[in-house]
Amino acid sequence: MSLQDIVVYLEDIPEGASRLEYAAALAARFHSHLSAVFVADALELHRYSGFAVGTGIAHMLAHHSEQVRAAAARYRTLFEAALLQEELHGEWRISDRVWGEDLMIHARHADLAIVGPADGPSRRKTALSLSEDMIFASGRPTLLVPAAWRSERLADHIVIAWNASAEASRAVAGALPLLYSAKQVSVVVVPQAGLPVPDGIDPGRAIVRHLACHGVTADLFLLEGTDAGQVVVDFCTERDADLLVMGAYGHSKLSEAIFGGATRYVLRHAEIPILLAR
Known part of the structure; x- marks a missing residue:
């Protein structure tokens, strides 16, 4: 009895690395295939964004795109290092959608989906946390991992x-x-x-x-x-x-x-x- 295929959803947040470590350790316990889906944060316009006009809009979009690319590259490096350390097979993916079928489809091709914690009074909202209800609609079990949960605590x-x-x-x-x-x-x-x-x-x-x-x-x-x-x-x-x-x-x-x-x-x-x- 085993988990053959695990998918972990990642975001560019401080606790993202610990979530990846937990997913990799869990995959190693079951010799699972591990997929990582980096969820790119959409550009959220605040009340001052109206001041961006003309070339300012282009610069703002270019800056955001560069931030997303840099974050994705950083997490991919961490992911590949985790695969090597745990001797796992895996697949890297990027999703620029945080709602609906485009997000759920990754979980539907796995035995288990791993995400971050649910929204709470002291927990910062992120793009992916707003999508948890959609992941639950994937038809697959979903595992919510608290921020900075230690990877050595693997459900004993x-x-x-x-x-x-x-x-x-x-x-x-x-x-x-x-x-x-x-x-x-x-x-x-x-x-x-x-x-x-x-x-x-x-x-x-x-x-x-x-x-x-x-x-x-x-x-x-x-x-x-x-x-x-x-x-x-x-x-x-x-x-x-x-x-x-x-x-x-x-x-x-x-x-x-x-x-x-x-x-x-x-x-x-x-x-x-x-x-x-x-």
């Missing part, structure tokens, strides 16, 4: 936020290679948050049994609380988890949730990588 302890939803089921299916290679797997269920299952079915024990059929040993934790998002984040922090697996909806910047309002809370407060699917 994985937490599954389980509510028996179709989205959570897809997330677990997409995470199976990671779960299989993990040293510890914890399944967290928050019964008070409400689980859409009929009487007579224990969703926590059922998913633990399902994982066992795939050779994954998991511990089940039934936790109290009505705010499932906070319960899950607190559990991950207390247990020093390396990765959180959960289902999510992809509408309105993930404003909908797995356990009531849990997705929004988790994306805003979790400080570990999160693997999502919808």
Whole structure:
């Protein structure tokens, strides 16, 4: 059981290099093919841009294009060095589109897409962060990696936020290679948050049994609380988890949730990588 093909989306931001290092280390663990997509930041005109007229506009566009070329070249050098260091096969790509099918198509030809963290109160918005909802619509699992997350922390302890939803089921299916290679797997269920299952079915024990059929040993934790998002984040922090697996909806910047309002809370407060699917 393995991840054969991983794609990492990169931007010209300080934490871009650490995201690439994490993706390369993960690809090395599974001997995966690694593709890198450099997402070129579009030229954003500010309120003073109206003063650029005539040749000023041409100079402004030329300067922006040169910045994009220089950044792409810098990241390509880092990418090729990572392939060499980890002894990987890979492919370099550039995308000047941060929305829609042009962006999603790269993820649809991979087992896993790696991006940066979601928008949060203390997190700077970037061109790619505004596209996360589109990547979630790719039909592939998406892994959000926090800024400066250390590449040596490669999902040895994985937490599954389980509510028996179709989205959570897809997330677990997409995470199976990671779960299989993990040293510890914890399944967290928050019964008070409400689980859409009929009487007579224990969703926590059922998913633990399902994982066992795939050779994954998991511990089940039934936790109290009505705010499932906070319960899950607190559990991950207390247990020093390396990765959180959960289902999510992809509408309105993930404003909908797995356990009531849990997705929004988790994306805003979790400080570990999160693997999502919808």
